[in-house]
Amino acid sequence: MERSQPVIVGGGIAGLAAALALARAGCPSRVLEQAASFEEIGAGLQLGPNGMRALDALGLTEIITPKLVAPRAIEIRDGLTGRLLTAVPLGDAVLQRFGAPYRVVHRADLLGALLAAARQEPLISLETGSPVAAIAPEQGSARVTLRNGSTLTAPAVIGADGVRSAVRVALIGDGDPVYANHTLYRALILRRKAPPVATDDLVTLWLCPGGHVVHYPVSGGERVNIVAAFDSHWHEPGWAAHGSKRALLTAFGAVVPELRAVLDGTDRWLKWAAVDRLPAQRWGVGAVTLIGDAAHPVLPYLAQGASMALEDAVVLGRKLAAGRDFASAFRAYEAERQPRTARMQSQCRQVGRAYHARGPVRLVRNAMLRLMRPAQSYARMAWIYDWA
Numbered sequence: 001m002e003r004s005q006p007v008i009v010g011g012g013i014a015g016l017a018a019a020l021a022l023a024r025a026g027c028p029s030r031v032l033e034q035a036a037s038f039e040e041i042g043a044g045l046q047l048g049p050n051g052m053r054a055l056d057a058l059g060l061t062e063i064i065t066p067k068l069v070a071p072r073a074i075e076i077r078d079g080l081t082g083r084l085l086t087a088v089p090l091g092d093a094v095l096q097r098f099g100a101p102y103r104v105v106h107r108a109d110l111l112g113a114l115l116a117a118a119r120q121e122p123l124i125s126l127e128t129g130s131p132v133a134a135i136a137p138e139q140g141s142a143r144v145t146l147r148n149g150s151t152l153t154a155p156a157v158i159g160a161d162g163v164r165s166a167v168r169v170a171l172i173g174d175g176d177p178v179y180a181n182h183t184l185y186r187a188l189i190l191r192r193k194a195p196p197v198a199t200d201d202l203v204t205l206w207l208c209p210g211g212h213v214v215h216y217p218v219s220g221g222e223r224v225n226i227v228a229a230f231d232s233h234w235h236e237p238g239w240a241a242h243g244s245k246r247a248l249l250t251a252f253g254a255v256v257p258e259l260r261a262v263l264d265g266t267d268r269w270l271k272w273a274a275v276d277r278l279p280a281q282r283w284g285v286g287a288v289t290l291i292g293d294a295a296h297p298v299l300p301y302l303a304q305g306a307s308m309a310l311e312d313a314v315v316l317g318r319k320l321a322a323g324r325d326f327a328s329a330f331r332a333y334e335a336e337r338q339p340r341t342a343r344m345q346s347q348c349r350q351v352g353r354a355y356h357a358r359g360p361v362r363l364v365r366n367a368m369l370r371l372m373r374p375a376q377s378y379a380r381m382a383w384i385y386d387w388a
Contacts, residue, residue, distance in 0.1 A: 005030050005125070006156040006326070007144055009132045009167050011038050013107070014292025014309035015160030016114035020058050021317030023123040030154070031124065032144075034131035034161075038115050041240065042107030043186040044218045044225030046203065049100035050387040051307030056100070057314045060113055067109035069217045070101065071203045076369060079208035082256035085369035088377045090203070097378050098385045104203065106188070106218040106225060110306065132161065135170040137286040140327075156287040156326035158316070160309075163275055164237065165294035171284055177275035180299055180352065183232035183251075185243045185269045186225070191217055194224045195261035206259050207365075208252055209358040215262055226262060227300075228252070231356055235273050243269030274299055276349070279342035282334070289330040291316065296341035299348040301355060304384060308344060311387060312337055343383075 006022065008015045011033030019029045047055070047068075055061055074088040090102040118124045134145040135157055142157040159167025163177050191199055198204070203216040211230030218225045230251040245267050252263060276297045283290040292309035315336055319329040357365050378385075 005154070006158065007032060007142075007152070007154040008158045008160055009135070009144070010160035010162060010165075010292075010294070011035075011115075011126065011128070012160065012162065012292070013111055013114060013306055014294070014312065015158075016111070016118050017054075017058060017310050017313035018158050018160055018291050018316060019118055019124045020060075020114065020121065021313040022320060023121045024059065025317045025321035026123075027320055028123040029125070029158075031118070031126050032130040032132060032146075033126070033128045036129050038111065038126075038128065042111075043227050044104060044106050044188075044216060045110060045306045046216075046303035047103045047105060047307060048304070048381070049094060049098035049102060049385040051304075051310055052100045052103060053388060054307065054310035054314050058117075058310065060117055063117060064105065064110065064113040067113070067218075067220050068103040068105050069201065069221050071104055071201050071216055074203045074205065076205045076207065077259075078366060079206040079211075079213065079252070079255045079259050082258060083366075085207070085366055086372050086377070087374075089374055093374065094378075094385075098382075100385075104216045104218055104225075106223070107306070109219060132166050135159070135167050135288060137171075137288045140287065142286070142288050156330070157289075159288070159290045159294045160292050161294055163277070163293045163297040165290065167288070168290055168294050171288060171290065172280055172282070174277070174280065177277055177297060179235050180274040180276060180349070181231060181233055182229050182274040182299075182352065182356075183234050183271055184274055184300070185228045185248050185271045187266045187269050188218075188223050188225055189266050191222055191224050193265075195258070195265050197258040198224045198226070198262050198265070205355075206255070206262075207355055207357075207362075208255060208259075209362060210356050211252055212355040213252075213259060213262060226265075228263065229274065229300075229352075229355075232273075234271075237273075239272050240270045241272065243271035245269055274352075276345055279338070279345055283338070284330050284334060287326040287330065289316075289334060295337075296345055298341075298345050299352050301348050301351040302344065302384070304344055304348070308341055311340075340387075
């Protein structure tokens with residue numbers, strides 16, 4: 001039996017952000033990552049003003065800036081006609097309205113920045129190849145059992161181990177994630193080899209019956225991130241199954257040539273099944289809590305999954321910096337974060353349905369988007385972007 005500093009289970013965005021937030025509050029931590037290395041995989045990410053504000057609070061702005069791209073607008077188009085439905089400026093107008101910019105980045109670059117900062121922080125211990133099998137909250141501490149049978153006792157545990165969290169199983173036991181019946185494909189291509197419609201500094205969203213596609217530049221502008229989602233009953237866990245290009249093209253059918261060129265621009269697609277969970281009434285007990293997808297997985301349709309995890313970390317750090325003990329700090333953190341993330345989970349489901357609308361509902365949606373002005377778009381997103 002080993003006694004140690006607080007343990008963070010999971011070395012992804014949520015786990016590393018939590019470790020940095022704790023360090024900023026003067027609290028050491030021990031990050032246990034189950035993989036043999038900190039895996040820098042995944043799709044692109046959009047970071048709204050709230051996400052950028054959270055990065056700044058964690059001291060990451062300088063290290064991540066070279067990898068960020070500043071899109072000038074979000075353009076939403078009809079995938080069957082190519083018609084521009086609405087455009088939302090993302091430059092100075094967003095900065096002036098919300099006090100922080102809008103940026104896009106590849107997940108690997110964000111994780112790399114978090115990892116680089118964590119490695120420079122003497123209060124953070126990083127351990128790979130350490131899969132956790134079980135968590136047992138105890139009076140004033142928690143016992144952590146690794147899959148190799150070894151155990152350790154920690155004064156606190158933060159479960160940052162994703163949508164299929166082992167820590168959540170121990171705390172809540174609410175079963176498997178809920179499949180959204182959407183399959184998502186992702187690809188990354190060199191910008192110089194991308195079709196012309198995908199080379200501009202834009203976030204472009206194509207809405208199609210039963211699916212949608214989004215693309216934007218990442219990696220400092222060197223590559224283009226493409227994500228396509230369509231209605232499907234394919235259900236398998238995992239983040240990196242091979243995606244059939246033929247199945248993708250079949251799912252989207254007769255789209256405009258510009259969108260077809262995007263979908264046809266690479267043969268290297270990876271796929272995953274979209275999942276989330278219903279909001280949980282509690283995230284922890286005693287000196288144990290959850291963060292990020294382990295606490296509140298969201299569908300990706302408001303592009304807020306990473307930002308919610310970053311916000312979580314900042315709030316958790318603030319509660320600990322206020323001098324609270326772990327249990328009271330965790331309950332205060334949960335009370336602040338639960339209403340916001342529950343709303344996000346619900347809104348993401350609604351947006352997914354709107355994106356994939358068919359028939360008359362699609363036509364009504366398009367008409368509403370054509371009438372929407374930038375100020376209205378900002379007002380609709382203010383509850384998200386005004387976070388501080």
